[in-house]
Amino acid sequence: MTEPRSVGPVASRRHAFDAPLALAAGTALPHWELVYETYGTLNAERSNAILICHALSGHHHVAGHYADDPKNLGWWDNMIGPGKPIDTDRFFVVGVNNLGGCHGSTGPATINPATGQPWGADFPVVTVQDWVKAQARLADVLGIDAWAAVVGGSLGGMQALQWTIDLPDRVRHALVIAAAPRLTAENIAFNDVARQAIITDPEFHGGHFYRHGTRPTRGLRLARMLGHITYLSDDQMAEKFGRKRRPGAGSYGFGVEFEIESYLRYQGDKFAGWFDANTYLLMTKALDYFDPAEPYDGDLAAALAGARAKFLVVSFTTDWRFSPARSREIVNALVKDRKDVSYVEITSPHGHDAFLMDDHYYHAVVAAYMNNVKT
Amino acid sequence: MSHTPHTLRRPDFDVIAGWMKAGESVLDLGCGEGELLQLLAMRGLRGWGIERDPGLVLAAVENGINVIQSDLEAGLAGFEDDAFDHVVLSRTLQTVRHTQQILAEMLRVGREAVVSFPNFAYWKNRMAVMDGRMPVSEDLPYQWYDTPNVRFFTMLDFESLCDGMGIAIRDRQVLDERGALVTEESNFLGSLAVYRIGRGG
Numbered sequence: 001m002t003e004p005r006s007v008g009p010v011a012s013r014r015h016a017f018d019a020p021l022a023l024a025a026g027t028a029l030p031h032w033e034l035v036y037e038t039y040g041t042l043n044a045e046r047s048n049a050i051l052i053c054h055a056l057s058g059h060h061h062v063a064g065h066y067a068d069d070p071k072n073l074g075w076w077d078n079m080i081g082p083g084k085p086i087d088t089d090r091f092f093v094v095g096v097n098n099l100g101g102c103h104g105s106t107g108p109a110t111i112n113p114a115t116g117q118p119w120g121a122d123f124p125v126v127t128v129q130d131w132v133k134a135q136a137r138l139a140d141v142l143g144i145d146a147w148a149a150v151v152g153g154s155l156g157g158m159q160a161l162q163w164t165i166d167l168p169d170r171v172r173h174a175l176v177i178a179a180a181p182r183l184t185a186e187n188i189a190f191n192d193v194a195r196q197a198i199i200t201d202p203e204f205h206g207g208h209f210y211r212h213g214t215r216p217t218r219g220l221r222l223a224r225m226l227g228h229i230t231y232l233s234d235d236q237m238a239e240k241f242g243r244k245r246r247p248g249a250g251s252y253g254f255g256v257e258f259e260i261e262s263y264l265r266y267q268g269d270k271f272a273g274w275f276d277a278n279t280y281l282l283m284t285k286a287l288d289y290f291d292p293a294e295p296y297d298g299d300l301a302a303a304l305a306g307a308r309a310k311f312l313v314v315s316f317t318t319d320w321r322f323s324p325a326r327s328r329e330i331v332n333a334l335v336k337d338r339k340d341v342s343y344v345e346i347t348s349p350h351g352h353d354a355f356l357m358d359d360h361y362y363h364a365v366v367a368a369y370m371n372n373v374k375t
Numbered sequence: 376m377s378h379t380p381h382t383l384r385r386p387d388f389d390v391i392a393g394w395m396k397a398g399e400s401v402l403d404l405g406c407g408e409g410e411l412l413q414l415l416a417m418r419g420l421r422g423w424g425i426e427r428d429p430g431l432v433l434a435a436v437e438n439g440i441n442v443i444q445s446d447l448e449a450g451l452a453g454f455e456d457d458a459f460d461h462v463v464l465s466r467t468l469q470t471v472r473h474t475q476q477i478l479a480e481m482l483r484v485g486r487e488a489v490v491s492f493p494n495f496a497y498w499k500n501r502m503a504v505m506d507g508r509m510p511v512s513e514d515l516p517y518q519w520y521d522t523p524n525v526r527f528f529t530m531l532d533f534e535s536l537c538d539g540m541g542i543a544i545r546d547r548q549v550l551d552e553r554g555a556l557v558t559e560e561s562n563f564l565g566s567l568a569v570y571r572i573g574r575g576g
Binding site: 331372 | 436439440441453455
């Protein structure tokens with residue numbers, strides 16, 4: 001095994017699909033595009049391909065950096081690269097920006113051919129099932145009959161799970177990390193507060209803010225601040241921020257006084273500066289709707305009965321957004337179905353975001369599992 | 376990767392495997408690195424293991440077995456009744472605090488169960504106590520101050536508990552310290568006892 005290193009400079013690619021994509025919402029996208037990146041080499045048998053599915057704010061830039069932007073590292077660069085847990089010396093890794101995203105794939109900011117204006121609020125609500133369908137079309141283009149593995153954290157893990165249900169013959173392994181089989185009322189509640197923050201921003205203009213030359217940054221900022229709280233753990237916040245004050249605190253006013261306020265506002269501002277508000281709405285809705293067991297009267301084992309993949313399910317002890325108990329629901333359903341599944345509960349202080357963090361044990365587990373994935 | 380034959384390392388494994396058939400499913404509680412499950416997989420069984428220790432879980436993933444990281448006693452709660460043909464608790468019952476609960480849970484999620492444990496009434500153990508010391512042996516390889524064992528019992532004790540709980544003893548194999556089968560005076564000559572149990576009545 002080589003010393004772990006980055007895949008180095010990468011370039012994104014784009015594919016335009018002309019065959020319409022029928023969506024769960026009952027409509028269809030007549031013409032749509034996906035941006036994606038690939039790392040490593042597809043072998044002659046086309047049997048070493050790995051699909052990486054992104055979470056709420058993720059995208060196709062998973063590993064490496066752009067030649068003209070060396071600081072823009074892929075969001076899972078610590079996981080993917082030569083000698084890394086998902087080893088690009090062995091595997092051909094594909095990252096894709098999902099439909100409805102704001103990183104180049106067809107989404108709310110794309111021009112709607114019917115109006116000549118950005119789609120905005122008219123962009124159809126897309127679901128995890130729709131994404132899987134779109135990703136499968138990309139696999140067709142790349143000549144990949146079956147993924148050696150589909151891998152994702154959080155909302156990405158839900159896509160990996162959906163793959164095994166919808167296209168069981170096209171995925172040999174699924175790595176479902178920091179995910180849940182469906183959202184709880186509390187999860188949906190958080191998402192809806194975030195959406196309300198965006199929708200009630202006067203600059204939202206019913207989702208058609210592009211034509212007004214403005215952006216609902218206040219709402220998006222609040223949505224991100226709220227979301228960010230749910231990605232962290234109480235322990236981690238206590239350790240990192242506690243009740244630490246900013247210089248000049250204690251003025252009996254409403255400015256930034258506690259470090260946690262400063263941190264959250266910074267995160268909110270940073271995110272609102274570049275993310276698309278309509279995409280945020282779509283991604284949270286995809287989360288809310290995700291419930292593969294629903295057509296089976298809530299019986300997840302019934303939903304997964306046809307899956308043919310082997311599974312690695314991973315959770316993190318301090319993740320309260322999608323707690324270990326939620327991952328155990330997936331595991332129990334898979335065991336009931338007598339599927340091959342391993343489950344690892346990683347001790348981490350980092351809450352839901354732990355799936356993105358450097359953690360020796362976590363990475364060793366993924367590396368060990370991937371090492372047994374045949375190419 | 377070690378290539379020591381399983382029979383040399385864990386003589387009880389062959390006894391356990393002998394009670395199972397290809398195509399059956401098995402849950403191994405405290406599966407460690409997954410040696411038993413690897414042996415059973417070679418014999419055509421479908422297996423899952425429960426293990427708490429992170430290092431052993433990692434080793435089990437490396438070995439390509441199905442391992443579920445969980446506390447033993449909590450780990451069974453999520454499984455349905457009759458989820459497995461067999462549930463194995465190998466050399467671990469003496470480390471479990473809630474003995475009756477774990478036995479009841481094993482026989483809830485499993486059609487039948489296999490339990491192996493060191494026999495505290497083995498003659499060398501009796502001798503050690505007669506000499507005024509706690510026993511240390513092949514099957515009890517710990518000092519009193521570092522042992523994970525919290526329950527100390529003999530074959531007779533176990534059999535009387537099964538009787539009290541309405542658990543049927545379907546098979547019993549007893550091994551000496553070298554792993555050879557013991558056929559008489561089991562509670563005296565047996566160092567390791569392996570039981571196949573089921574729901575009584």
